[in-house]
Amino acid sequence: MDIQKRFDRILAIYFHLQAKPIVKAQDLADRFGVSLRTIYRDIKSLEGAGIPLYGEAGTGYSLMNGYKIQPTLFTKDEALSFAVAEKLMQHYMDAGMSKHFSDALFKMKAILRTTDKENVAQIENQVLIKKDKGFLNENVPFALAILFESIAKQQQILLHYKSATSETIASRKIEVIGVFQENEFWYFMAYCYQREDIRQFRLDRIHQIDLLDNSFSQKLKPLNHYLEKKNPQENLQTVRIRVTKDLARYMVWDRIHFGYIDEIILENDVEMHFKTRDMKHGIARWLMMFADEIEVLEPEDLTFRMQELAIGFLSKFDE
Secondary structure: OHHHHHHHHHHHHHHHHHHOOOEOHHHHHHHHOOOHHHHHHHHHHHHHOOOOEEEEOOOEEEEOOOOOOOOOOOOHHHHHHHHHHHHHHHHHOOHHHHHHHHHHHHHHHOOOOHHHHHHHHHHHOOOOOOOOOOOOOOOOOOHHHHHHHHHHHOEEEEEEEOOOOOOOOEEEEEEEEEEEEEOOEEEEEEEEOOOOEEEEEEHHHEEEEEEEEEEOOOOOOOHHHHHHHHOOHHHOEEEEEEEEHHHHHHHOOOHHHHOEEEEEEOOOEEEEEEEEOOHHHHHHHHHHHHHHHEEEEEOHHHHHHHHHHHHHHHHOOOO
């Protein structure tokens, strides 16, 4: 069994190397849940088998340019995942990216065994994801594809954009840092030449997007750096509430949008923990929907805020 596991891992490492221009040993160790020493040994085994690798410990490894073997056959489970993956792409990506993925998947399906093709076709007809595409931009269907192309080619973008606080459409020349999804919307972080600073944009507010010939000129850090800077942990407030187990079932869908961290299951109740930046207008208003069956454990200010909202609501009936 150990020999089989090692063989499968070494083969998987090879395909990982074939999929990326350079791969760090630590990334492989994390992916396969083994030590760096094990990865170094597996790399030596690939080299001993005649696979032309170059690189060294501490930097990364690459396959010699142009070297590849014929694609392996997919397992039954891998083949079946294609059907679900295509449905998810159609739902979460705009028309441009969805088409690119479908075209690539069509080529992958071409090498499947006949029985696997039949199984995939059967699954495709039985998987349905409702297309709630409010977070996409149907008026600019290739926006995501252009953003990704900009990142890959390191080329600037001319954006025609309408922000939430403006009634006019403004032109912005930007350098895209990265794309991310948050609170059911697609966002992207970019350096804006008009503002001379890093700005966050939302996909569905784009009115036109064009890829320019100009190359990136700014020295920008990875996306995670700016996301962490945008959401510093020290500005978050801790919120603890206790709710009945029956009510807790109805809170699971939206609680992530209000900073939900974790919960403790008690005998009859559930204690939920949150980290929030907007207690006054965010979590307080959301909790008002469940106010008759929750107890605020901390902070006391949240209780006062909910009382204010309740009084304001009741005053409407006195007028």
